[in-house]
Amino acid sequence: MLVRVIAFSLLLGLSARAGTLDDVLARGALVCGVNTGLAGFGLPDNRGEWRGFDIDYCRAVAAAIFDDPQKVRFTPLSGKDRFTALQSGEIDLLSRNTTWTQSREAGQGLLFAGVNYFDGQAFMVRKARNLKSVRDLKGASICVQQGTTTELNLADTFRKLGISAETVVFTGGDEALKAYESGRCDAYTTDGSALYAQRLKLSAPGEHEILGETISKEPFGPVVRQGDDRWFNLVKWTHFALLDAEELGVTAANVERLRQSDTPEIRRLLGADNDFGAGLGLPKDWVVRIVKAVGNYGEIFERNLGQGSPLKIPRGLNAQWRDGGLHYAPPVR
């Protein structure tokens, strides 16, 4: 962190940057800030290849620009480093389970390009304790991983409920989880998505449950710097295109065939008639490139987090609006 800040301070003089898209094109690769390792969201596999939900978002942007999802350089970032890395221009895009909050946009010069995962802070407890709600944790010891708004949400919730609890804060998620497993804590709290991933690391995952109650709104999304509207639009519409593709039934398997579809919405989305890419600095077939590379939103979700993954997270709030979820993308037209 310190090295980053110092290097950043020293480099500040050499600014005068062209547009982010021009930089990316000149470099021949997108530099994407990702999690240092979170199963389902961003983790290198046994061949060192990055995989996950957030990773696929980086690949989608790279595919839109280069027609090649491999043209991404991944920069693993901790919770503390991530914003400095983005502000300083070390990365072009932050795709790392980051919560959209007011202060991050109003105070830190960041812009969230949308919500790609609706999460909420939840609690993992021992089944044997037979706890029903957060209120039952009165007086308990709770292990927390530092690096998010987790500690704040926790303190707020207990204050609202008028009960007290001990919070034990760890730098690393693994240490916090180990302390919980050893019995030091009665509960372990972090974003629900991460709890599902961390539960798999316990020696007896079956003995632990995740309380259904969530205590915060954690809308995750890709983040860019303020001051480059064109780049912001490109990332935002990559996200919307993934959602629209799912809504219209466009998948990695059928996208080529659907270019000849008669449905007007699909024809527009895939650039069969008019050019909707130019305004973003992209070619006409930008959505075809994206979907061919990573599939639509639903495919990304199921492959990394849902039924096609070990996590088996239900779609829940992350379903399309027609299916009772919150995802509702503006149309391409």
Place this chain on the structure above:
Amino acid sequence: MNRRIALQALLLVIVAALFIAAALNAARNLEARHIPTSFAFLWQTAGFGLNQSVIPFSPLDTYARALLVGVLNTLIVSAVASVLATVVGFAVGFARLSAHWGLSRLAALYVETLRNIPLLLHLLFWYIVLLTPLPQPEQSLSLGGVLLNNRGLYFPFPGLGWPSFDAARNAFNVEGGLRLSPEAAALIFGLTFYTAAYIAEILRAGVQAVPRGQGEAAQALGLSPAQTRRLVVMPQALRVALPPLISQYLALTKNSSLAAFIGFADLMQVSGTILNQTGAALQTIGIDMALYLGLSMLTLALMRRIEKKSDWGAK
């Protein structure tokens, strides 16, 4: 001569101008990037809780007070560990110098093993060693009003009452009493035994730096071995040992910043949370650097006093 002074002055002006230009440039660019540089956030409500504090602290207090809690925790743990490390280090150092072969080898083994393992592993080791065998609060071990479980060691304390576990009042934890948390204990143990290995070697170096003739002369004058050690060898040995010893206390204080890995609310851990919540990276790291520097200066001032008083440093 005048020309040299003029040249020096010119150089000074150039260097100063460079620094000022760099600072102004950085400030302008920081503003352009919307990176906050104000320290006003210190007076905002912290909003998070801390489980270890020697002063009253609630989530409604300010970030500044949270930082103070962190500094005090760092200070207390460092002070306790410094004293313990000195005691253990001297014991091991004397054992190393002992004529008894087994004792000396054992001390050498201690030094070589402990100082060759990274401190972070020491801390994680002690944390696991302390947590694993201890019972849950329901089955607390009890001795004369003192309770021990995997949440800590609870002592009766005036004003805080007797510690007790009552499932009706709190189904999870012991209430009342003064608590030493497993995190604080692991940190103190880790820092103590790690630093003691270095202190033992510093003591050995000090004693061996005293010429053998000094001890022989003292004995020839009829001083007992104990008197020789106390009156002749040790004052001279400590004079040599003191500067590196001070370095060890400084290192220990800075090493305590690994506390956040084992869940202890030291300065680094608290400021890490503040950094995350406010996004004030430059300010928080600046404050941390200033505070650690301050703590080091404090240690240094204290040691200088001891050095002067004891006359070890006398020429």
